[in-house]
Amino acid sequence: MARGDRLRVIDPLGEQVADFIAFAREDLNEWLSSGRTLDYNNTIYLTTGHVLYSNRSNPLVTITGDTVGRHDFLYTPCSPETFSILYKTTGHHPSCFENLTTSLRPFGIEPDRIPTTFNIFMNVEVSPTGVxxxxxxxxxxxxxxxxxAEVDLVVGLTACAAEMSNNYRFKPIEFELGRPVPSDFRHS
Amino acid sequence: MARGDRLRVIDPLGEQVADFIAFAREDLNEWLSSGRTLDYNNTIYLTTGHVLYSNRSNPLVTITGDTVGRHDFLYTPCSPETFSILYKTTGHHPSCFENLTTSLRPFGIEPDRIPTTFNIFMNVEVSPTGVxxxxxxxxxxxxxxxxxAEVDLVVGLTACAAEMSNNYRFKPIEFELGRPVPSDFRHS
Structure with a gap:
């Protein structure tokens, strides 16, 4: 995504989660930080108007539209270990982590650099006792x-492969990338 | 910390937060992950018996004792930007981030690698609306x-420098490091 681009992530059938991550294109050591974002927005539920920050406290993206209002920024992308530890799955299970690392490696982002993702449409609730x-x-x-995008970014986006997060049915995720019309064209 | 070592973090006067971070000594690309830890423990409030996991889903530390039961694993360490963005502070303000990066740099850990810290004694509540x-x-x-320690670690620990987190009074944090008695000695 170039600065100013808008990414619309669409759930065409409903009840499907998508994991999103972003790195500053100019320096991949700058990454989307759940902790900084929670810090500066003071809420775990991010929606229209909220800014998502980097580890260096710079705005990476601003949420400019949201018809749902419930996304998660606490959990990491599901990984092979998520399934073996939490769900006792044996053998290969597709995962957000595998999808993200496979797609981001050509951009120079190693698996160990994947932080907590912004889990679009994921519905996580915190009880008063913290559960x-x-x-x-x-x-x-x-x-x-x-x-x-508030700066030029490398972004990763994947439909989520964890059963419980998607009400036990896997559906597609669609996206549209919109680039602002250059002012030269707009005024001609 | 060597594998098996126990770190006791003590609040000698009360109401003082300490930020804790850990990296696997064998490969510093393996780091304490708030997201994996929340995933596998299913709670935002970690206490005795809970295991804190790495980004690779390996146990890094186990909480073996806790007289408080309220710690935070959502917020990043306070940084110079925390004070300028949230508190409109001008000029230098001490911060957990500065303390951690200054102390960890000689171990080969660059500032951009500091993830969300385990914020010992920090009391964060989440309202039903996510605030x-x-x-x-x-x-x-x-x-x-x-x-x-479940593996050999490089750890960082700092008393917290954010006013609100410490009920507006800065106090010391103490720690004790205990090494298990080698079995050769124990049985002699």
Whole structure:
């Protein structure tokens, strides 16, 4: 994504999670930080108007539209170990981590650099005693979130492969990338 | 910390936060991950018996004792930007991030590698609408948490420099490092 681009992530059928991560293209050592983002927004539920920050406290993306209002920024992308440790799965299971690392490696981002992802449409609730529950996503068919890049970015996006996060049915995720019309064209 | 070592972090006067971070000594690309830890423990409040995991889903430390039961693993260490963005502070302000990066750099850990820290004694509550509140720590004079290293580690520990997190008074943090008695000695 170039600075100013807008990424719309769409859930065409409903109840499907998508994991999103971003790195500053100019220096891949600058990455999307859940901790800085929670710090500066003072909420675990991010929606329209909220800014997602880097580890260096710079704005990476701004949420410019959101028809759902429930996304998670606490959990890491599901990985092979998620399935073996939490779900006692044996053998290969597709995972967000595998999808992200396979796609981001050609851009010079090694697996160890993947931090906590922004888990679009993922519905996590925190009880008063701190217990976390993964509930079915609140997204209905056609719901979307839209984010504007505040700097040039390398981004990763994957439909989520964890059963519980997606109400036990795997559906596609769609996206549209919008580039602002250059002012030369707009005024001609 | 060598594998098996126990680190006791003590709040000698009460209401003082300490930020803790850990890296696997064998490969510094393996780091303490808040996201993996929340994933596998299913709670935002970690206490005795909980295991803190790395980005590779390996246990790094186990909490072996805790007289408080309220610590935070959502927020990043306070940094110069925390004070300028959130508190509009001008000029230099001491910060956990500066303390950690200054101390960890000689071990080969660059500032960009500092992830979300385990914020010992920090009292963060999440409202049902997701809003985060930083409340005075619940720790009283002499309270402690104790953690056992599950692998050889490089760890960073700092008393916290953010006003609100420490009920607006800065106090010392103490620690004790205990090494298991080698079995050769124990049985002689």
């Amino acid at each position: 976390l529950s993964v509930l079915p996503p609140l997204s209905k068919a056609g719901d979307y979130i839209e984010m504007r | 985060l509140s930083v409340l005075p720590p619940l720790s009283k004079a002499g309270d402690y948490i104790e953690m056992r």
